Amino acid sequence: QPCYVLDRRNPRGKKVVRVKAWIDKESNGPLVAEAYDRDNKRIKEFSLGGSSFKKINGQWQLKKMKISSPREDSETVMEFDLPQEN
Secondary structure, X not given: OOEEEEEEEOOOOOOOOEEEEEEEOOOOOXXXXXXXXXXXXXXXXXXXXXXXXXXXXXXXEEOXXXXXXXXXOEEEEEEOOOOOOO
């Protein structure tokens, strides 16, 4: 999947000081984003891996997103109802 990779640093951040994101070149939507702490340890990951995208009425729609926290060993999956095509 062709992507742009963005790497943003905020040394004054309280918890998150760096965010790295992979942006899909076709839809301009994020595929994965990772948040890092001051020790450069990943504290959150937002992932669209395994999700499905669908173009409805000219706009890309997301079906599912996963948010994980390695430190807490937790994971949340959000699923969205897609609108009907006109």
